[in-house]
Amino acid sequence: MSKKTAANNEPKAADGAKAEEAANPISAAAQAPINAKLKPEARIELFRTMVRIRRFEERCLRAYQQGKIGGFLHLYIGQEAVATGCVSVLGDNDHLITAYRDHGHGLAVGMSMNEMMAENYGKATGCSKGKGGSMHYFAPDKNFWGGHGIVGGQIPLGTGIAFALKYKGLKGACLAFMGDGAVNQGAVHEAYNLAALWDIPVVFIIENNGYSMGTSQTRSSAGESLAKRAEGYGMTWGICNGHDLYEVRDKVAAAIQLAHEKSRPSVLEIRTYRYRGHSVSDPDSTYRRKSEVEDYRRTKDPLQLFQTSLIAEGVLDEEKAAKIDAEARAEADAAADFADASPPPTVEDISKDIYWEQDAPADQRTKGRLLFD
Amino acid sequence: MPVITYREALNQALAEELDRDPNVILMGEEVGQFNGAYKVSEGLLERFGSKRILDTPISEAGFIGLGLGASMLGLRPVMELMFWSFYSVAFDQILNNAANVRYMSGGLIHCPIVIRGPANGGTNVGATHSHTPENICAHHPGVKVVVAATPADAKGLLKSAIRDNDPVMFMENTILYNDKGEVPDGEHLVPIGLADIKRSGTDLTIVAHGRAVLTSLKAAEQLQAEHKISAEVVDLRSIRPLDEETILKSVRKTHRVLLVEENKPFCGVDAQISYLIQEKAFDDLDAPIKRVSAIDAPQIYAPALEREHQLPNPARILKAALEVLR
Numbered sequence: 191m192s193k194k195t196a197a198n199n200e201p202k203a204a205d206g207a208k209a210e211e212a213a214n215p216i217s218a219a220a221q222a223p224i225n226a227k228l229k230p231e232a233r234i235e236l237f238r239t240m241v242r243i244r245r246f247e248e249r250c251l252r253a254y255q256q257g258k259i260g261g262f263l264h265l266y267i268g269q270e271a272v273a274t275g276c277v278s279v280l281g282d283n284d285h286l287i288t289a290y291r292d293h294g295h296g297l298a299v300g301m302s303m304n305e306m307m308a309e310n311y312g313k314a315t316g317c318s319k320g321k322g323g324s325m326h327y328f329a330p331d332k333n334f335w336g337g338h339g340i341v342g343g344q345i346p347l348g349t350g351i352a353f354a355l356k357y358k359g360l361k362g363a364c365l366a367f368m369g370d371g372a373v374n375q376g377a378v379h380e381a382y383n384l385a386a387l388w389d390i391p392v393v394f395i396i397e398n399n400g401y402s403m404g405t406s407q408t409r410s411s412a413g414e415s416l417a418k419r420a421e422g423y424g425m426t427w428g429i430c431n432g433h434d435l436y437e438v439r440d441k442v443a444a445a446i447q448l449a450h451e452k453s454r455p456s457v458l459e460i461r462t463y464r465y466r467g468h469s470v471s472d473p474d475s476t477y478r479r480k481s482e483v484e485d486y487r488r489t490k491d492p493l494q495l496f497q498t499s500l501i502a503e504g505v506l507d508e509e510k511a512a513k514i515d516a517e518a519r520a521e522a523d524a525a526a527d528f529a530d531a532s533p534p535p536t537v538e539d540i541s542k543d544i545y546w547e548q549d550a551p552a553d554q555r556t557k558g559r560l561l562f563d
Numbered sequence: 564m565p566v567i568t569y570r571e572a573l574n575q576a577l578a579e580e581l582d583r584d585p586n587v588i589l590m591g592e593e594v595g596q597f598n599g600a601y602k603v604s605e606g607l608l609e610r611f612g613s614k615r616i617l618d619t620p621i622s623e624a625g626f627i628g629l630g631l632g633a634s635m636l637g638l639r640p641v642m643e644l645m646f647w648s649f650y651s652v653a654f655d656q657i658l659n660n661a662a663n664v665r666y667m668s669g670g671l672i673h674c675p676i677v678i679r680g681p682a683n684g685g686t687n688v689g690a691t692h693s694h695t696p697e698n699i700c701a702h703h704p705g706v707k708v709v710v711a712a713t714p715a716d717a718k719g720l721l722k723s724a725i726r727d728n729d730p731v732m733f734m735e736n737t738i739l740y741n742d743k744g745e746v747p748d749g750e751h752l753v754p755i756g757l758a759d760i761k762r763s764g765t766d767l768t769i770v771a772h773g774r775a776v777l778t779s780l781k782a783a784e785q786l787q788a789e790h791k792i793s794a795e796v797v798d799l800r801s802i803r804p805l806d807e808e809t810i811l812k813s814v815r816k817t818h819r820v821l822l823v824e825e826n827k828p829f830c831g832v833d834a835q836i837s838y839l840i841q842e843k844a845f846d847d848l849d850a851p852i853k854r855v856s857a858i859d860a861p862q863i864y865a866p867a868l869e870r871e872h873q874l875p876n877p878a879r880i881l882k883a884a885l886e887v888l889r
């Protein structure tokens with residue numbers, strides 16, 4: 191592992207990535223109990239999830255360039271270890287919610303590439319029937335409460351989901367994801383306060399990829415650390431290397447444990463990096479140097495790091511890795527074909543899914559207003 | 564007259580006003596180093612420096628409130644919302660503070676702030692990014708609401724908005740940024756509160772604002788060509804104050820009215836105008852008023868449907884116009 195440091199004007203996120211050792215490609219966190227007990231097949235599944243996220247996104251990019259996907263497309267490439275690691279330690283009663291950069295979270299919770307790609311294409315077979323688009327994935331059956339478009343707006347929601355878990359007496363937590371830009375929204379601070387005040391089992395996860403659109407974290411956030419702001423609310427906080435899947439699992443598991451056992455919220459800042467522009471329409475050339483991105487790709491790519499680690503652990507070999515990769519590419523291509531062949535919603539569909547009475551005429555009869563029918 | 568884009572017209576207005584008055588400043592997410600998410604502020608940081616062109620964090624309530632406070636002390640802040648959809652985050656500052664300070668202080672305090680940015684659906688960005696909030700803002704006495712349909716109006720109205728002593732909500736449209744039109748060089752002011760007849764006619768009055776004006780103009784051409792119907796298109800330009808006189812004058816000339824807007828119909832701007840006409844020109848009407856709005860649903864993402872079906876299009880306008888004329 192090269193220790194080459196990145197460019198000088200690089201955001202604070204870079205510090206988090208210093209953990210890799212030159213000699214041993216296996217992260218120290220691999221020894222943590224939650225990782226040590228992982229079976230080889232489970233490790234390979236984690237790798238597969240990361241590969242699937244990457245290949246899905248690359249396929250999305252191609253579709254966008256072909257004009258098949260409209261609106262915005264925020265790619266998660268470079269951040270795969272975060273969603274994968276976080277979701278992999280969730281239990282049955284644990285939930286998650288995130289912002290518009292939601293493809294990684296969707297695949298990690300088990301949504302299919304087909305329903306995701308079809309949503310991006312605006313087709314009726316999409317997870318939101320083509321109504322939400324790339325930024326608005328939902329899979330409540332998988333404890334995934336969405337992709338949300340208003341920066342920071344999902345954080346009070348995540349706090350409310352955790353509140354409901356506690357209210358119902360369930361031992362669960364909600365992971366509420368946000369970017370480094372979102373931490374400056376008032377809603378985030380109001381949610382922090384409520385969570386800490388009422389002992390709500392929520393884990394606030396800051397996916398710090400160094401930039402909010404074209405603004406580096408150093409130009410948008412005062413204070414020495416984003417996570418440390420938690421101290422003002424009496425919350426536990428931590429910083430995590432988001433290029434290292436094992437470390438993500440270890441630290442998120444600890445935060446979830448705190449939520450489960452003490453019903454306490456916490457803030458975890460996971461330092462990661464995005465390789466592409468903010469969205470596909472962002473040329474990405476004005477606010478950071480090409481060499482910065484290249485350095486990350488070369489030395490801190492989460493996929494590459496984990497692959498190297500698994501090979502060193504004797505769990506994976508090049509051939510198997512190539513096979514997983516080929517399968518993921520084929521799956522993404524098939525999803526694009528599926529989306530292409532799917533029908534768009536109809537004009538009538540525009541007016542559905544607005545009010546429950548319209549969606550469920552049978553339920554309507556159970557409510558008071560039709561008692562005198 | 565030079566032909567420039569809607570975006571360039573806004574940029575000219577900003578540059579000229581920044582140049583003219585040292586109290587004018589521009590603030591918002593990505594307006595400086597990034598030149599604005601839609602490049603409206605291209606080159607302004609370079610020209611006016613970081614004291615006057617300020618990149619803000621993503622904290623709409625914070626920076627809109629800050630801009631308002633600064634306006635109370637005599638600055639003339641122009642605040643960019645990257646999308647008008649994000650007004651909701653700042654709405655407490657707009658509704659409880661901007662709209663009320665002058666009134667609550669018995670007229671002691673001016674709030675010369677402009678809040679501007681793209682609004683409207685039509686770009687396949689889903690419900691959270693497609694709000695058209697002119698009706699919501701206009702509901703609140705104390706703020707002015709302005710919507711420009713053409714590059715010339717964009718420039719003239721923005722310059723007037725910056726010189727206005729009240730809070731002005733200035734709504735642009737993402738789809739229009741690349742539209743071209745003739746725009747006078749240098750000083751060009753369009754007064755706030757004055758509607759414009761974009762096409763004169765005798766058989767039918769179409770009242771619209773923003774991009775709906777352009778859609779209505781297309782429909783009006785078709786009405787003329789295919790049905791020999793002469794439609795007059797009134798562009799409101801400002802929703803509040805509303806130019807009642809121009810609307811009523813046109814109604815008294817044509818006796819038939821079609822209202823077109825890109826917003827949802829329920830409690831929309833058209834509802835207000837429809838009431839105005841029945842209140843003040845009922846006897847002049849030869850047929851019931853009709854309107855064409857966006858389909859009454861949150862904005863759909865599906866690219867195949869949004870612009871062509873959910874928003875008013877010439878075909879829907881044509882159909883409704885023929886109904887009014889029946």
Ligand SMILES: Cc1ncc(C[n+]2csc(CCOP(=O)(O)OP(=O)(O)O)c2C)c(N)n1
Pocket residue numbers: 291339340341368369370371372373399401402403468592621623645649652
């Ligand atoms: C309230 C609000 N303001 C502005 C935007 C426009 N916007 C979308 S994403 C973004 C940057 C967010 O950056 P960050 O939170 O760091 O997340 P990242 O994109 O890096 O994942 C901005 C300004 C928005 N969607 N919502």
